[in-house]
Amino acid sequence: MKFCFSFLLFMSIATTLLGQSSIKGRVKDEKTGQPIQGVHVFVNGTQLGALTDINGFYKIDGIRLTEFRLIFSFVGYESKAFDIENFKGLITVDAALKESARFLGSVEVNAKKNRRRERYLQGFREFLYGENYEPSLIEIENEYMLDFKGRGGKKFVVEGEPVLDIINSHLGYKIYFQLTEFEYGKNYLYHGYSQFIEMESKSETQKEEWLKNRSRAYLGSMRHFFKSLIEDRIQQEGYEASMTVYNADFESNDNWLRQTKNSIALAPRNRPVESVDKRDIEKDSKENYIIYLVSEGLYEIDFEDILEVSFLGKQDSKTSQKSQIKLKEPLFVYQNGVVKNPGAIALMGFWSKRGIYDLLPTDYVPVN
Incomplete structure (x- = not known):
């Protein structure tokens, strides 16, 4: 079991539906004031x-959202992000992009083949894609953009903010992905911005396969679980969930997620997972509750111990998929299961092993 401290990307977006609206604007170079052609402007984590x-x-x-993060991204420039709230109609968002000093000359250096780089690339792929991916079904078209820096042993980071073109033929998406941070070894984490572009299928058979794979990726996902929790349908959707306790006696340093499997003691407690959608319940009095309604369509999840989740619902799964969640701070989740502040989560188990290979856009609509 690999324990990773991972800020989950692509998920910080609200999905409260509105009448369709639009955003428009103009992008210029911060220094020269000249317009820039070909800048990617997108709603983070979606197909928009x-x-x-x-x-x-x-x-x-x-755009049918009330809250979202609008991203401006272009190779050779620093990305910009704008958090849009209470969006109700047509608005204008202009941006001035600053040229990135790190970009110049990086491609030539990164393209050199050597054993160390290949080792870093392998570790990068395995963590970004997730475990159990099929190499023939996913690739980064421009890996030469990655600039690795060793931190001793197997530890390394990615420097700069490379823009990656990822082809995911497993789910049928091309992903425009701007990586803003990547660390492997000491901690396992990455941050970034993404836009999903649906690929054109070559046949009806391939199209049907993509639809099946997307459904499989959704079922048993963290988003699926949170949606089930909010709707009080955990058992009906194939989940078992309970609170467990972390035994601090096994801790040898301040980063318990770096420890081995034996460093975490999961002692079951007779404490059921419950949900409340009554806003008049005080936080101090909700001892047996981990979730309650904050505002229309937004829920807060909070607990001190570890939430252990088992998914038994997949027909093609012979064993349950077990995951554990530890919170650094209260977690806010929208009604469809999308997380507003993914940086609050530390994951272990099955969910910690999933990556872009099984990642769906946040505006993906599950098929019943």
């Missing part, structure tokens, strides 16, 4: 986005 035209203008239609 556009490229700026020759005059730097863009427009994104079909």
Whole structure:
């Protein structure tokens, strides 16, 4: 079992539905004031986005969200992110991008083949893609953009903010992914921004296979579990959940997630997972509750120990998929299971081993 401290990406977006609305604007170079053509402007984690035209203008239609993060990304420039709240209609968001000093000359250096780089690439792929991926079904088209720096032993980081073009033929998405942080070895974490672009299938058979794979990726996912928890349908959706206790006696340093399997004692407690959608319940009096309604469509999840989740619902799974969640701070989740503040989560078990290979856009709509 690999324990990783991972800020889960692509999930910080609200999905409260509205009448369709649009965002438009213009992108310029911060220093020269000249328009920039070809900038990716997108709603983080979704399929919504556009490229700026020759005059730097863009427009994104079909937005049905109240809160989201709008990303401006272009190779050779520092990315910009704007948190949009209470979105109710057409608005204008302009951006001035600053040229990245780290980009110049990096491609030539990164393209050199050597054993150390290949070792870093292998570790990078395994962590980013997740375990049990099929190498023939996923690839980064421009791996030469990755600039690795060793930290001793097997530890390494990725420097800069490379823009990666990922082809996921397992789920049928091309992912435009701007990596903002990656660490492997001491901690296991990565941050980034992503836009999903649906690939065109070559046949009806391939299209049907993608739809089946997407459904399989959704069932048993953390998003599926949180949605089930909010709707009080844990058992009906194939889950078992209970609170467990971390035994601090096994801790040898301040980062318990770095320890081996024996470093964490999971002692079952007779404490059922319950949900409450009554706003008048005080936090201090909800001893047996881990979730309650904060505002329309937004829930807070909070607990001190470890939440252990087992998924038994997959027909093709011979054993249960077990995951554990530890919170650094209260977690906020939207009604469809999408997490607002993924940095609050530390994962262990099955969910910690999943990566981009099984990642769906946050505007993916499950098929019943």
